[in-house]
Amino acid sequence: MRKPCCDKEGTNKGAWSKQEDQKLIDYIRTHGEGCWRSLPKAAGLHRCGKSCRLRWINYLRPDIKRGNFAQDEEDLIIKLHALLGNRWSLIAGRLPGRTDNEVKNYWNSHIRRKLIKVGIDPNNHKIHQSFPRLHHVSPGASSSASMKNKEHKPLKYAKDRISADTDQSGLEEDTMNSSQLNLDLTIAFPSPVVEEKSKSNSESTKIRDHMDSESAPILVLFR
């Protein structure tokens, strides 16, 4: 039987206070990111290590970019999702200053809805037959990983917001113009030597298989 990741008793949960944030920041500034397990005790925090790690990565890190997503970021998320599915950490890795959690939240609360609104199934990026056709976004890309998604709640409340959003969604145009974004979507695989050593690493294999497949979405997405 596996032990819980931390002692549930005596640890704080829920929202972080300013004091806790400051302790974590101070500790990491002094000692750097290290063993998350032992960090809380060393930093004087009554939190589990996982919680500290999450707070730091998703909120306190100095290089985090907060605020609304730019249109080019949104376009990139859509394209990467078509390619990679719900691999939020990989997608976030292509968006400087964005975290996987942020990307995931933004996808679930904004982009999914937009795609549905314009008649695209967000799970597989294919045109939904009963919806009016949108122009450019390619239906050709599919992702097995994304198929695991459950359907979200139906939307009523945000109907006005949707139309406002989609009016300027940019889905019909390529607006990739930010010099800050890493728009090189080439996926680097390990060198043969390294790969040989890490056969258990299925990630690169999976992606390569996907790319090798007949319907490799990159061909469709990047005409």
Added chain:
DNA sequence: AAAAGTCTCAACCGCCATTCC
């Protein structure tokens, strides 16, 4: 003005992969 409905996002949970011993 207030209640009800809905959305957003920070945080948690549990699983899996990797590392350590």
Added chain:
DNA sequence: TGGAATGGCGGTTGAGACTTT
């Protein structure tokens, strides 16, 4: 070599904010 410890990830939840009625 195998089990325990740890890190990392994706899915889910819930409190608070916001909008509608």
